[in-house]
Amino acid sequence: MIVGIREKLGLNDPMPVQFIRWVRDMLRGDFGTSIFAGRPVLELIAQRLEPTVSLSSLTMLVSVMIGVSFGTLAAWRASGPIDRVLTAFSALGFSVPVFVVGYFLVYFFAMQAHWVPVQGYKPIGQGLGAWIEHLILPTVALSVAYIAFIARITRASMLEVLSEDYMRTAAAKGASSYAMLFHHALKNAGVQILTVIGISFAYLIGGVVLTETVFNIPGIGRLVVDAINNRDYPVFRVCSS
Amino acid sequence: MNGPLLKVENLTKHYPLGSGIFKKSIPVIRAVEDVSFCVEAGETLCIVGESGCGKSTVARLLMRLVEPTGGRVLIDGTDIASLKKDALHAWRRRMQMVFQDPYSSLNRRLTAGQIITEPVENFERLSRKQRQALAADLLRKVGMSPEMMHRLPSELSGGQRQRLGIARALALNPSLIIADEAVSALDVSVQAQILNLLLELQQQMGIAFVFISHDLGVVEHIAHRVAVMYLGRIVELAPSEALFAKPVHPYTEALVAAAPVPDPTRARLEVPVEGEVPSPINPPSGCAFHPRCPLAIERCHIEVPPLVPMADGRVVACHVRAPAMGMPAPAVANSSLTPVA
Amino acid sequence: MIGGGLLMLLIVLALAAPIYAGDPVNMDPFKRLQPPSAEMWFGSDNLGRDVFARTIFGARISLMVGLLSAACAALVGLLIGVVAGYSRSFDNVVMRIMDGLMSIPTILLAIALISLTGPGIGILIVAIAIPETPAVARLVRSVVLGVRERPYVEAALCGGARLPKVLWRHILPSTVPALMVQGATVCASAILTEAGLSFLGVGVPPEIPSWGNMIASSRLYLAIAPMTIFAPGICLAVTVLAVNLLGDGLRDLFDPRAKRRR
Numbered sequence: 001m002i003v004g005i006r007e008k009l010g011l012n013d014p015m016p017v018q019f020i021r022w023v024r025d026m027l028r029g030d031f032g033t034s035i036f037a038g039r040p041v042l043e044l045i046a047q048r049l050e051p052t053v054s055l056s057s058l059t060m061l062v063s064v065m066i067g068v069s070f071g072t073l074a075a076w077r078a079s080g081p082i083d084r085v086l087t088a089f090s091a092l093g094f095s096v097p098v099f100v101v102g103y104f105l106v107y108f109f110a111m112q113a114h115w116v117p118v119q120g121y122k123p124i125g126q127g128l129g130a131w132i133e134h135l136i137l138p139t140v141a142l143s144v145a146y147i148a149f150i151a152r153i154t155r156a157s158m159l160e161v162l163s164e165d166y167m168r169t170a171a172a173k174g175a176s177s178y179a180m181l182f183h184h185a186l187k188n189a190g191v192q193i194l195t196v197i198g199i200s201f202a203y204l205i206g207g208v209v210l211t212e213t214v215f216n217i218p219g220i221g222r223l224v225v226d227a228i229n230n231r232d233y234p235v236f237r238v239c240s241s
Numbered sequence: 242m243n244g245p246l247l248k249v250e251n252l253t254k255h256y257p258l259g260s261g262i263f264k265k266s267i268p269v270i271r272a273v274e275d276v277s278f279c280v281e282a283g284e285t286l287c288i289v290g291e292s293g294c295g296k297s298t299v300a301r302l303l304m305r306l307v308e309p310t311g312g313r314v315l316i317d318g319t320d321i322a323s324l325k326k327d328a329l330h331a332w333r334r335r336m337q338m339v340f341q342d343p344y345s346s347l348n349r350r351l352t353a354g355q356i357i358t359e360p361v362e363n364f365e366r367l368s369r370k371q372r373q374a375l376a377a378d379l380l381r382k383v384g385m386s387p388e389m390m391h392r393l394p395s396e397l398s399g400g401q402r403q404r405l406g407i408a409r410a411l412a413l414n415p416s417l418i419i420a421d422e423a424v425s426a427l428d429v430s431v432q433a434q435i436l437n438l439l440l441e442l443q444q445q446m447g448i449a450f451v452f453i454s455h456d457l458g459v460v461e462h463i464a465h466r467v468a469v470m471y472l473g474r475i476v477e478l479a480p481s482e483a484l485f486a487k488p489v490h491p492y493t494e495a496l497v498a499a500a501p502v503p504d505p506t507r508a509r510l511e512v513p514v515e516g517e518v519p520s521p522i523n524p525p526s527g528c529a530f531h532p533r534c535p536l537a538i539e540r541c542h543i544e545v546p547p548l549v550p551m552a553d554g555r556v557v558a559c560h561v562r563a564p565a566m567g568m569p570a571p572a573v574a575n576s577s578l579t580p581v582a
Numbered sequence: 583m584i585g586g587g588l589l590m591l592l593i594v595l596a597l598a599a600p601i602y603a604g605d606p607v608n609m610d611p612f613k614r615l616q617p618p619s620a621e622m623w624f625g626s627d628n629l630g631r632d633v634f635a636r637t638i639f640g641a642r643i644s645l646m647v648g649l650l651s652a653a654c655a656a657l658v659g660l661l662i663g664v665v666a667g668y669s670r671s672f673d674n675v676v677m678r679i680m681d682g683l684m685s686i687p688t689i690l691l692a693i694a695l696i697s698l699t700g701p702g703i704g705i706l707i708v709a710i711a712i713p714e715t716p717a718v719a720r721l722v723r724s725v726v727l728g729v730r731e732r733p734y735v736e737a738a739l740c741g742g743a744r745l746p747k748v749l750w751r752h753i754l755p756s757t758v759p760a761l762m763v764q765g766a767t768v769c770a771s772a773i774l775t776e777a778g779l780s781f782l783g784v785g786v787p788p789e790i791p792s793w794g795n796m797i798a799s800s801r802l803y804l805a806i807a808p809m810t811i812f813a814p815g816i817c818l819a820v821t822v823l824a825v826n827l828l829g830d831g832l833r834d835l836f837d838p839r840a841k842r843r844r
């Protein structure tokens with residue numbers, strides 16, 4: 001039986017041959033059929049898209065808002081007490097794995113305090129409240145590292161801009177520190193921050209896989225992991241490309 | 242064969258601006274354009290000119306740190322471009338370079354001893370003892386005490402660092418040393434010491450120098466012959482005394498007039514050359530000097546003046562001061578480039 | 583340098599594990615999911631294994647995989663970066679590939695590599711090292727590009743030094759500070775990736791105690807025995823923090839200017 005499946009999928013062929021065949025199929029729009037679900041891979045993915053898109057866009061939103069604020073705040077009084085605290089937070093945020101944060105949140109806020117559901121996902125079509133309720137903890141968990149990251153980038157690029165000549169001139173001309181920070185510095189640092197955020201999207205996706213596992217969210221990340229655990233190659237390959 | 246030690250023929254270097262997929266359309270920086278000269282054994286040739294006229298590029302072309310766009314460099318009659326890997330490696334021994342910035346041209350992680358013996362170790366293995374002896378010997382030659390060999394560059398003064406640079410150049414017993422602004426980064430008093438050191442070394446070891454500078458005071462002190470460059474070209478090449486006594490090319494004249502004179506009673510002339518140095522990307526037509534030249538005539542806008550030999554052994558490129566006698570100029574210019582001994 | 587000290591301590595504790603930590607694999611069906619006690623400081627897991635012993639032994643795996651992958655990534659990245667900094671044709675091709683690799687999420691790339699070959703510690707190290715390599719290569723390349731134009735490198739060439747010697751003596755040493763800082767970052771990231779992969783069930787084989795494995799196998803018992811997850815989780819965070827702090831410390835050490843700005 002196994003031999004049959006392997007033969008059917010061409011898994012006995014050498015790796016390069018398999019790869020080329022797979023690319024060819026992809027180009028034709030044939031993304032393969034899942035071995036386990038027995039359904040076209042594309043259909044599986046479409047179904048799983050909503051939770052993942054919800055989670056990652058919510059995380060993006062939260063992280064950019066908080067991260068940029070933190071970074072700006074830290075740059076405002078560089079090496080002051082606020083800066084120290086925020087720097088320490090960002091070092092910590094970088095170091096705690098998303099799934100550890102996730103379980104802490106689940107234990108304290110869902111299992112002990114019963115404020116939110118432990119896990120699972122409710123589509124947005126079934127009510128905004130339920131959707132948010134299920135997404136709060138995953139979003140927070142996933143955001144921690146990303147906030148730390150964005151705060152760091154923001155702080156660094158703000159300080160860079162602040163140290164440039166025209167900013168010093170602005171300061172000398174008596175621009176208020178508020179105007180300095182928001183009008184001049186943030187605007188100029190903005191482009192740099194946006195670029196880095198764009199590049200780091202890959203970083204976010206890695207966290208999505210883990211977060212979906214912790215909170216049992218039926219998104220693409222779970223699909224990938226299940227595919228691997230079941231050795232469901234067609235699904236895995238499409239997802240990871 | 243008794244030819245010159247170094248012979249440079251029609252050396253040209255264009256730096257492309259930007260990457261060139263469509264080769265024809267990219268603009269180039271004409272850093273060095275059709276430069277020819279030669280250097281005899283034991284002689285000092287100075288190259289002078291304003292910033293950006295291509296002096297350093299000539300030095301780098303001579304050392305083969307960059308590949309020429311055209312022209313040849315011959316050492317003892319051998320074209321260095323024709324040398325293959327190993328021969329090129331061996332040829333490096335003949336010609337060494339002293340750099341402008343004595344600090345950034347020394348690897349700050351290495352000790353003085355390691356720095357100055359490195360060239361020799363590129364060619365032969367040295368035992369610890371040999372290395373130390375060599376380092377001590379080289380340091381003594383440049384007037385430093387052998388104990389200095391254990392110092393790092395950061396623990397030395399500017400003058401001492403430049404002495405190290407010279408010691409490193411001496412390590413291979415070269416016949417020719419190229420010194421690109423070798424003293425401009427130093428204090429005036431230190432400059433004099435280093436220049437005297439170079440003169441001494443020349444007398445003792447018969448080393449020839451190509452000495453690049455924009456300081457005419459320095460040049461007058463050490464040069465046998467002087468080449469004046471303007472926007473990538475040599476405009477005048479003359480024996481030192483003749484050039485300073487009676488500059489012929491209008492640009493040389495302006496340079497000499499503008500140079501601070503050692504004699505304070507002689508009033509310093511006002512700078513006669515006005516205007517910006519034109520860009521080497523888009524040099525003026527004809528004589529590149531014409532937008533700034535007080536003598537410019539119609540012809541200067543159209544025709545590049547050839548280098549024309551003069552009676553006292555110099556060559557000058559100027560339509561007014563050195564009109565060509567309707568002869569095909571390059572042939573004459575080339576043969577006349579050897580110094581009149 | 584708190585990070586360095588902390589990391590040293592963790593390494594010593596991990597190496598000395600067999601002396602004091604007890605048996606990490608012994609199962610006791612009568613002592614499943616026990617709360618922390620004098621006998622078992624962190625309690626026991628669903629198979630009755632000592633969580634404290636498993637956590638300590640888990641440190642060995644995490645640190646080993648992290649350090650070895652970081653070393654691999656640093657070495658290969660250094661090699662690629664130096665050659666790319668010196669050869670234009672190699673640069674064009676290889677840095678394209680590196681950029682491509684960089685745009686794939688680390689964990690997915692590692693999973694993909696492992697799924698090609700099957701599980702195992704060796705392949706795990708390679709799979710974690712590969713996604714980390716491009717960052718090192720880029721960094722080294724940029725350092726090399728900056729250094730190769732320095733006058734002292736040209737001076738070495740004028741002195742007749744051949745390329746390998748120039749690279750070895752004059753260019754490689756300049757990459758060391760940046761490489762060490764980046765190495766710490768890579769190491770932290772490698773430890774996190776290993777834990778993540780093990781947590782997803784594709785990392786360290788399940789019979790070997792690693793922090794990610796422990797968390798994965800105890801997920802269902804979070805409500806009853808939170809220590810089974812918190813203990814390895816906290817250790818993981820502390821270890822990564824130590825490595826990150828070490829990296830920051832190194833950066834300040836090598837580049838005091840950056841410190842003022844940071």
Ligand SMILES: Nc1ncnc2c1ncn2[C@@H]1O[C@H](COP(=O)(O)OP(=O)(O)OP(=O)(O)O)[C@@H](O)[C@H]1O
Nearest residue numbers: 256270272291292293294295296297298299455521
């Ligand atoms: N690597 C390079 N790439 C592109 N252009 C270059 C390069 N090196 C030099 N140039 C250009 O070539 C021209 C000549 O430069 P060069 O350094 O030879 O001048 P210089 O006479 O030594 O000037 P200075 O007295 O300032 O040292 C300049 O316009 C310079 O911008």
Ligand code: SF4
Nearest residue numbers: 528531534541559560
């Ligand atoms: S050729 Fe004409 S422009 Fe050039 S230096 Fe002579 S007189 Fe002046």
Ligand SMILES: [Mg+2]
Nearest residue numbers: 296297298422
């Ligand atoms: Mg120069």
